[in-house]
Amino acid sequence: MVKVELVGVHSVKKRLADGSVKTYYYAWRGGPAIKFDPAKERRKFTEEYLRLTRERDDAPYQGCMAEIIRGYLKSPHYRDLKPSTREGYDFAIRAIESEFYDMTAKQISAPGTRSIFLQWRDEMAETHKRKADLYMSVLQRVLWYALDREMIEKHPLERVTKVNDGTRRDIIWSDDDIATFKAKAREPLVRALLLAAWTGQRQGDLLALTWSAYDGHAIRLRQSKTGAHVAVKVSAELKRILDSAKAVNAKQETPAATILTNRSGQPWGSGFKSSWRKAMAAAGIEGRTFHDLRGTFVTLAYRNGASIREIAEITGHTEKDAETIIRKHYLVSSAAVEKIESRTLTVNQGEFSKLASGDNE
Structure with missing residues (x-):
């Protein structure tokens, strides 16, 4: 069984009719099931877990990127987006959240974090330059929200050149x-x-x-x-x-x-x-x-x-x-x-x- 390190994830083993044992995962004990297998679809598993736990009063990863995103999704900037624009934002937010959910506010503001974000962008750009630019733009917006609400002390991505404009x-x-x-x-x-x-x-x-x-x-x-x-x-x-x-x-x-x-x-x-x-x-x-x-x-x-x-x-x-x-x-x-x-x-x-x-x- 794959070790699941996400906070609060609950797993249950059940023996099937053919004698094999299957593990079922839930966002928390008594909570909704996570339909993805962490051994085969780790990223989708993480994305689903974070989506399911967003509305909880005791949502995990307080003071981290996950909390910043939860706040941004309730902000006027996000809610006022056109449906077509919001769809692209949602794809980007899921990717950002699953990659950096446990990055603390202190880490976001620290020297060297800009390089971390740019590396993530550049790796994506190897196959999807437009997507890389979009995701980076959304990340910039999320971090502007965090800076404006004093959740972080410094914006590490104030000025970023698009992939198509420079490599x-x-x-x-x-x-x-x-x-x-x-x-x-x-x-x-x-x-x-x-x-x-x-x-x-x-x-x-x-x-x-x-x-x-x-x-x-x-x-x-x-x-x-x-x-x-x-x-x-x-x-x-x-x-x-x-x-x-x-x-x-x-x-x-x-x-x-x-x-x-x-x-x-x-x-x-x-x-x-x-x-x-x-x-x-x-x-x-x-x-x-x-x-x-x-x-x-x-x-x-x-x-x-x-x-x-x-x-x-x-x-x-x-x-x-x-x-x-x-x-x-x-x-x-x-x-x-x-x-x-x-x-x-x-x-x-x-x-x-x-x-x-x-x-x-």
């Missing part, structure tokens, strides 16, 4: 950022960081990556967004951490199928984003997101001699975007870019032969 493609993690995170974070999260920084793949693809994709020398996968099959030869640094994690996983009573696992050695569910945000805050790293590690890979690949075309084939960036990242961080003229493009490298089906050395000093 984070030229933002990367510095060597110091990576070193700081590695020193502060737990091993499962360091593993996630290095896997992203040394492969350039998207978060969703990395979380789904199984051990069968790693042969000890390279990682092979099919990108969910582009459908492209890519193979990335692992660096020495990444190989060390993957080999160690694989050995530990093999000793488990029930080894995990995925490369990235939580502290309990189980595949990450929706909890990855929350754990990542907390690790970023603990490390004191601001202005960087998990998504920015894709751009970081571009710079690491360049350090090891890869061409713009090869980088784009691996990451799914356009060559123009890859060139933009490289220009900003390493190059000073178009002649330098052309020099990179003219290099002759030993490449086998898109793998970086030089990247395998891990020599990025």
